[in-house]
Amino acid sequence: MSEKELEGSGSRGDDPLRVIVVDDDPLARRMLRDVLQDAGIVVIAEAGGGREAIELTTYYKPDVVVMDLVMPGIDGIAATRQIVDQSPDVRVVMLTSSDSEEVGLLTLRAGASGFLCKSVGLDSLPRALRCAREGEAVVSRQLTMRLIEGMRRVSEDGAGMRPIRSPLTPREWEVLDLLCQQRSTDEIADTLVLSVETVRSHIKSVLRKLGVRSRQEAIRCAGRLRSGLVPTSLAEA
Amino acid sequence: MISSAPAINGAEAHLDAYAAQAAHQLGEAVALLRGYLAMLEPRGERDAELEVALRGMSAGTERAQRFVDDLLDLAASARADGPMGPVSLRDALDTACRRLETELSEAGAEVHAEALPEAWADRELLVRLLCHLLRVALSAGARSIGVAAVPEDAMVRVEVRDDGAPASGDPFAPFGRARGRGPLVGAGVGLTVSQRIVAHHGGTIALDQDAEGATVSSFTLPAEG
Numbered sequence: 001m002s003e004k005e006l007e008g009s010g011s012r013g014d015d016p017l018r019v020i021v022v023d024d025d026p027l028a029r030r031m032l033r034d035v036l037q038d039a040g041i042v043v044i045a046e047a048g049g050g051r052e053a054i055e056l057t058t059y060y061k062p063d064v065v066v067m068d069l070v071m072p073g074i075d076g077i078a079a080t081r082q083i084v085d086q087s088p089d090v091r092v093v094m095l096t097s098s099d100s101e102e103v104g105l106l107t108l109r110a111g112a113s114g115f116l117c118k119s120v121g122l123d124s125l126p127r128a129l130r131c132a133r134e135g136e137a138v139v140s141r142q143l144t145m146r147l148i149e150g151m152r153r154v155s156e157d158g159a160g161m162r163p164i165r166s167p168l169t170p171r172e173w174e175v176l177d178l179l180c181q182q183r184s185t186d187e188i189a190d191t192l193v194l195s196v197e198t199v200r201s202h203i204k205s206v207l208r209k210l211g212v213r214s215r216q217e218a219i220r221c222a223g224r225l226r227s228g229l230v231p232t233s234l235a236e237a
Numbered sequence: 238m239i240s241s242a243p244a245i246n247g248a249e250a251h252l253d254a255y256a257a258q259a260a261h262q263l264g265e266a267v268a269l270l271r272g273y274l275a276m277l278e279p280r281g282e283r284d285a286e287l288e289v290a291l292r293g294m295s296a297g298t299e300r301a302q303r304f305v306d307d308l309l310d311l312a313a314s315a316r317a318d319g320p321m322g323p324v325s326l327r328d329a330l331d332t333a334c335r336r337l338e339t340e341l342s343e344a345g346a347e348v349h350a351e352a353l354p355e356a357w358a359d360r361e362l363l364v365r366l367l368c369h370l371l372r373v374a375l376s377a378g379a380r381s382i383g384v385a386a387v388p389e390d391a392m393v394r395v396e397v398r399d400d401g402a403p404a405s406g407d408p409f410a411p412f413g414r415a416r417g418r419g420p421l422v423g424a425g426v427g428l429t430v431s432q433r434i435v436a437h438h439g440g441t442i443a444l445d446q447d448a449e450g451a452t453v454s455s456f457t458l459p460a461e462g
Contacts, residue, residue: 078272
């Protein structure tokens with residue numbers, strides 16, 4: 001979505017964007033604040049570390065958090081995970097000097113909406129943050145390609161795909177993946193090197209957490225969760 | 238008494254630049270490791286060996302993060318420009334103790350303080366200064382750390398007294414590790430950063446032994462602006 005489209009959309013694009021800037025370097029924070037304020041964005045708070053960022057985000061509920069990666073105490077990835085967990089409506093965009101795709105992918109897995117390298121230039125940052133607020137991903141073309149390659153490796157039944165937030169543990173997802181492949185309890189136990197009793201316990205937990213009564217219902221629910229059709233909060237209820 | 242008058246010369250400026258670069262390279266690696274460890278943590282049952290391995294990796298990354306924190310602090314101490322104002326030393330000490338809650342608890346150490354006055358300082362820098370001095374004491378094996386302050390002309394003299402191992406060599410030299418070598422030590426820049434923070438406030442810092450053999454880190458800060 002372009003900036004003009006955002007401005008004319010009549011949605012949240014009309015409201016000033018409220019941002020928290022997180023960077024341990026005060027000079028970097030000041031530079032970011034100046035760039036964003038010049039673009040009409042309201043910098044409601046600044047944080048010098050991950051812990052402070054989590055606290056300020058919980059308090060202010062900004063639209064977007066601009067997050068540094070390397071900081072004292074809690075790093076940007078760990079802070080992102082906690083922020084997204086506690087405040088799912090807040091978008092986090094990582095802005096870092098790292099151009100590592102590995103870091104980028106992990107950042108997105110932690111729940112960030114974007115991963116930008118500082119070398120791309122700060123002029124494009126205001127637009128990127130507005131796009132993030134509107135629910136768009138803010139990632140480089142190279143990183144997008146890595147994501148596409150990852151998607152192509154996923155099997156057709158979606159096994160291995162997980163929503164970012166889910167009531168199920170990773171082990172329960174593994175069990176659910178195998179249920180989706182129509183594996184029996186014994187086969188799941190063999191595959192995951194678990195006892196049959198443990199697998200039964202996992203399946204029971206999966207059914208309870210998904211609010212379903214049968215394995216077939218769980219399989220259908222898994223498909224909806226993977227495609228984002230079911231808010232995870234519903235499944236948690 | 239070992240006192241110190243700091244001056245950031247060309248060599249130190251290069252060192253700071255290197256510290257910043259190293260902190261970001263190492264910090265990125267630590268963030269990656271922590272990120273992947275966090276992905277493994279919610280898993281249900283794990284075999285005992287994996288459990289031990291994950292605990293070891295977690296301890297290792299936390300130790301590496303401490304090193305990163307120190308390097309970031311060393312680099313930042315050369316360009317401090319926060320707001321100065323009246324700061325309660327008691328409040329700053331309480332904040333420092335909260336930040337070091339885990340370390341103090343694991344070491345079984347106690348911090349006790351008499352009534353502490355206000356000083357004219359950058360609050361965040363003062364908290365970091367106290368954190369560094371407490372951690373230096375902990376890394377020297379201290380179990381009891383006392384903090385006291387007395388007025389001295391227009392300054393406040395703060396003394397941090399501990400029962401840990403004494404210093405050797407030049408304690409204010411970066412990476413000197415003058416008072417300990419355990420897992421709490423970090424990059425060994427605690428006293429270097431402390432010295433810079435105190436100098437930023439126009440004060441002095443010194444390290445001494447008292448008659449009872451306790452190690453005393455004492456520093457001065459302006460009492461008023």
